[in-house]
Amino acid sequence: MNGSWLLRGRDGSLSTYASRDEAVWCRAEHQPGLPWTPPRKVGGDQRLHPQLGLGQGADGYAHLVAWRPTAPGESGLVHSTHFRPHLSALDWTPIGHPDKKGDRTGLPAVAVDAEGRAHVFTRNKAGGVSMLAQKEHGGWGPWRDIGGPGAHEELAAVAGGSGRVELYATTSDGILRWRQEEPGGALVPDEALEVAVRPGTLTALPTSKEHTTLFFADPEGMLHAWRPGGDPLPLLRTAGAGPVAALRCAVDGYDCTLLAQRSDSGRVVLAACPTEQESAGLWWSESGPQLPVGTRVALAEDAEGRVTAASLTPDGELGVARQKDEPGLALAAWQSV
Template identity: 40%
Template sequence: MRRKSAAPVGAASRVGPGAAERGHGGAAGPPHGDWLTLGRDGRLSLYLSAEGGLVRWTETAVGGPEWSGPHFVPVAGLTDLTVVQGADSYVHFLGRRERERSDGAPGVDVVHAIQYQTGLAFTEWRSLGNPHRDRAEGRGLGVPVGAVASDGTVHVFVPNANGGLSLRREAPNGTWRAWEDLHGNGIDGPPAPVALSGGRLEVCAVSASGVLLWRQAEPGGDFAGPQGLALRPVPGTVTAVETGPDRPTYFWTDAESGGAAAWREGDWPAALGGSPAERPYASLRTAVDGYDCVVLAHRTRDGSALFGMGATENETGGFWWYAPAESCQGSPALARDGHGRVVMALIGADGAPKVARQDDGTGLALTRWRSLGA
């Protein structure tokens, strides 16, 4: 069952330069997933991994511009952190944790916590275990990612040591089901799940042979697949957005062209241009000047931030990219604030988070960047 007994949010913790470039053993910098979230009360929260846990900043009023924080949330042993938000506005934190067992051997498990309200404490961190019973195999567990179905059911997907995909999800009564083996092989990088408005989930992963796709036929049902597709994304760059009723579009860096691409089932990938990404694109579907648009943001290979926009499901009509003249560590994040404006967040070269908002003019021009301090 979900526990609402919460651990305190404590003192500030500094996130230093270069932290986002660390791998396993130092989960500092931008997490995976949606690390900029909008609460039910209309305030934004921003989360970063830090040594010994994570840190959080929170808007002091709807629309800002002031923020409180950083506030430190302790959780030892995290090597990776993913932030996921459901339609109910609850924010879920999924971590890959390494710690020494009682016999002195290292062990790996997946942990989960929830923030129910903006700016308040988290629940206790609960271990979801490891799909591998063998400890040596268990150390090969990948980065956990997640999605929350429209009914609030949390799904945790993680590449396993055998190159396939493992799933653990909540049961209708709030307990957790056993780990499920979704099979697959050769998975490279974190998968990209998407929760659709009709209640189903889909998940896409990149493998040595192309793309692997799993789907639920009905809400709460089993996952069929994997279906193999001869497409060429760069591993670790895939993200997904629901762009039509119960219909996702997947965005990734194309391995051949080096630019962004958009793909929907039954069609060929559409080229969007831009520069190669290093991690999954930040994505947001929103209205810009009255038009239904998709906004993407990413870090280029030279360390610069880049964002772009185009009409939803009309990629051939053009996709426009903008360079905000800011370097960043890790992936940027996108969200709408309590006034409906697009907000972009990134981690600057000094390790401090920065935010810029959609200007009051036409198009998607951004205001000046505001540093939140570290």
């Protein structure tokens, strides 16, 4: 899965998305703070491969992209929009293949710009990156090869604080970055970072109108933060495998960045620091029960502005913990929903 799978919709309701059993499943609060719906399929009954990209715009709409089989040994990408968490999403719509036809080429990534247009990215057959973007008045533009030879499969796409789309990819030589120079414009290569990085550990978070902070792990397991124009800053050792979940939130009136991950011990761990002031120091704090290998962790703010952490096991069991109504960042007991 690429992108945060825990989202707050336009009406304030939280929703979760998971790829399982050849479909994408959604659960959502009936209304903010009310019980959750049972899992239901997104986009109809099309058979899907277990790879999902998610993005959300400032309008609260969720955009989902997945691969579906089209012929023996071939696949194509499909897109769906979910306007309200407790309502049905649009049916899956074919959006093609970066090489016109062929099998799956990489895990899709999605970012939504300030105008609500989805941008889809995936690796192509040549080993670079291709993108597809929605047009201003509906429909999709053509697939474009934006370069990046040697890109690894997992990409990190995000709309920065200005609403312009950015993309990050890892290679054997470091990290590549693309950005929009103007709203709705093509993505162009930007500053690259020569660094040893563990593939599949990128998390991009807008941390101000000017900056996106990229979190990544090196091969030795040290977590770093990088803002283009500066040097990467080592933070603390990762607690487990895969990327961290990241959230910019307010804690006691202070602008903070919160990180979360499933640790190798099986529990969720969290760390926080003032936003863009990682040098102040971070340390992991454990929370919740033991969770099986493969459990994903996500962060969001609910309709009341409370930090909400969620865990999703490989068999679809959802756990949720919300910030206590007291100073600080303590979470209440985890609940199975």
